[in-house]
Amino acid sequence: MCATVCLVLAIARSAHPTALATVEEANHASVRGASAVTGTSLYAGDSLTTDKAGAVRLRLGKGKLYLSASSSASLEQRAGLATVTLAEGSATFSLPDPTQFELETPVGVLRGSGTKATQGQVRISKANEVEVSATHGDLVLDNEGEYYTLAQGKTFRIMIFNQSRLRAAHHSERASQASQNPTRNLVFIIPVPSTNVT
Numbered sequence: 001m002c003a004t005v006c007l008v009l010a011i012a013r014s015a016h017p018t019a020l021a022t023v024e025e026a027n028h029a030s031v032r033g034a035s036a037v038t039g040t041s042l043y044a045g046d047s048l049t050t051d052k053a054g055a056v057r058l059r060l061g062k063g064k065l066y067l068s069a070s071s072s073a074s075l076e077q078r079a080g081l082a083t084v085t086l087a088e089g090s091a092t093f094s095l096p097d098p099t100q101f102e103l104e105t106p107v108g109v110l111r112g113s114g115t116k117a118t119q120g121q122v123r124i125s126k127a128n129e130v131e132v133s134a135t136h137g138d139l140v141l142d143n144e145g146e147y148y149t150l151a152q153g154k155t156f157r158i159m160i161f162n163q164s165r166l167r168a169a170h171h172s173e174r175a176s177q178a179s180q181n182p183t184r185n186l187v188f189i190i191p192v193p194s195t196n197v198t
Contacts (some may be wrong), residue, residue: 006112010042014075015198016035017043017044018043019041019042019043019076020031020042020043020044020101021042021059021060021065021084022039022041022042022058022059023038023039023040023041023042023056024058024059025056025057026038026040026054026055026056026057027050027053027054027055027056028050028053028054028055028068029049029050029051029054029055031046031047031048032047036048036056036171037058038154042075043075043088044075044076044077045074045075045076046073046074046075047073047074047075048067048072048073048074048109048184049072049073049190050067050068050069050071050089051069051070052070052073053069054069054070054188055067055068055069060082060084061099061101061102062096062100063093063094063095063096063100064093064094065084065091065092065094065101065103066080066091066092066093067090067091068089068090068091068109071086071088071089071090071091072086072087072088072089073085073086073087073089074087074104078189081098081099081101081102082100082102083102083103084101084102084103084104085103085104085107086104086105086124086186087124088124089123089124090121090122090123090124091103091122092119092120092121092122093119093120093122094117094118094123095112096110096117096146097115097117098111098112099116101180105122105124105132106126106128106129106130106144107125107129107141107143107158107159107160107187108141108142108143108158108160109141109142109143110122110132110139110140110141110146111139111140111142112139112140113137113138113140114138116134116137117137118136118137119135119136119137120133120134120135120139120150121133125157128161129158129159129160130161131155131156131157131192132150132155132156132158132159133154134150134151134154134155134156135152135153136152136159137152139173141189143185143187144185146187148187148189150189154191154192154194155190155192155194156159156189156190156191157189157190157192158188158189159187159188159190159191160187160188161185161186162186162187163187184192
């Protein structure tokens with residue numbers, strides 16, 4: 001009898017999903033289609049959105065993620081690591097170390113570099129264009145196994161194009177040279193000049 005009850009309890013515990021994130025602060029934001037409130041837990045498969053006057057701050061392990069107005073994102077768990085997919089809008093994140101979570105964008109997956117704390121900001125400007133700022137520590141962009149280091153203190157405009165579509169649209173020389181692998185993406189990373197006034 002005890003063995004049966006213990007087995008049922010063990011199965012129930014293992015079947016209970018593990019929360020990937022917790023809402024720390026929310027304003028005009030929703031999770032799973034309902035209003036987000038402080039303390040709400042988020043699980044793999046959950047989505048969250050903010051309206052035009054909204055914002056939400058999440059804690060993921062020791063890391064933090066802030067979604068600004070008119071943004072949407074979803075959560076998954078891959079290889080034991082929480083993955084936040086930013087679908088639209090902008091996000092600011094803080095990673096005490098790169099094992100806290102990773103941020104997937106239309107141009108690739110962003111992670112912290114090495115073991116140092118990193119902070120950054122991402123803004124989706126177009127379906128194939130993202131602006132990334134590495135405000136503290138270097139960031140690493142992973143585009144299907146190709147890695148790019150985004151240096152601390154710099155902002156980059158990153159664009160991605162499918163080579164077959166690029167050739168058809170522009171007939172560019174660079175795209176035609178890559179015709180042997182038409183499914184590979186071309187990534188363009190352009191440093192954005194600093195607007196700081198000294």
